Amino acid sequence: MSQHEGNGNARDNEQMSHVDEDTIALLALGESVLARDDDHVRSCVSCQAKVDQLGAIVHSARSVTDEDKPVAPPSELWDRIAMEIDSDEQVSKPAAPRGARMGWFALAAAVGLLAGSVGTAVVMNQSEPAPAIAQATLEPLPGKDSSGVAQVLQTADGPTLVIDVPDLPEPDGYYEVWMLTPEADSMMSIGVLGTGDVQEFSLPGGMDMETFPVVDISLEQFDGDVTHSTDSVVRGVLEA
Numbered sequence: 001m002s003q004h005e006g007n008g009n010a011r012d013n014e015q016m017s018h019v020d021e022d023t024i025a026l027l028a029l030g031e032s033v034l035a036r037d038d039d040h041v042r043s044c045v046s047c048q049a050k051v052d053q054l055g056a057i058v059h060s061a062r063s064v065t066d067e068d069k070p071v072a073p074p075s076e077l078w079d080r081i082a083m084e085i086d087s088d089e090q091v092s093k094p095a096a097p098r099g100a101r102m103g104w105f106a107l108a109a110a111v112g113l114l115a116g117s118v119g120t121a122v123v124m125n126q127s128e129p130a131p132a133i134a135q136a137t138l139e140p141l142p143g144k145d146s147s148g149v150a151q152v153l154q155t156a157d158g159p160t161l162v163i164d165v166p167d168l169p170e171p172d173g174y175y176e177v178w179m180l181t182p183e184a185d186s187m188m189s190i191g192v193l194g195t196g197d198v199q200e201f202s203l204p205g206g207m208d209m210e211t212f213p214v215v216d217i218s219l220e221q222f223d224g225d226v227t228h229s230t231d232s233v234v235r236g237v238l239e240a
């Protein structure tokens, strides 16, 4: 007796839960996919049919030599498959050409044209974003007008400081990233900030962010002096 049992909701849920075209292509190629997608396909007649049908094409595509490879998708075959898939689906999508479009994409993947990019997309999907364990809003110091954010992410390789200050002016000298005690009586140089938008710095193992919670970016001169120039541009305090 839930309010979610209306026809409209059930239909929307089913429509949204089908796996995407990349996943179909990967399964047809025999690649591994996310466990929840794999589970879905095993229990979904419609998705399984797409995988089986594409798999048959993969098989024949792999058995031809380079000279035999088609330069264009076999459109009659795909039209037929698209029709069969559509007739399987209780919910037909409003965009009619979808089946044919998937056909070309999936076939390209099957013969390896897109294998690289598909693989990359799946790797990115599978690696969860590293959790942020602390963040700081970087505010301009008096007389400066840049601002940004800093985050400490817990990556597989240890804590990583991510700096994003998109509007830093071209430096007369260079920018350096520091982590300071609240009293600024002790500090660690984290590294030189280049010109990219977002930059990451691996923090030393055992780095105590509670002791050095202040993230500071200074403008430094090429003067051979490794200490802080005291010319800070932005600064913020990391909070968990």
Ligand SMILES: [Zn+2]
Pocket (backbone or CB within 6 Å): 017, 018, 019, 040, 041, 044, 045, 046, 047, 048
């Ligand atoms: Zn499905």
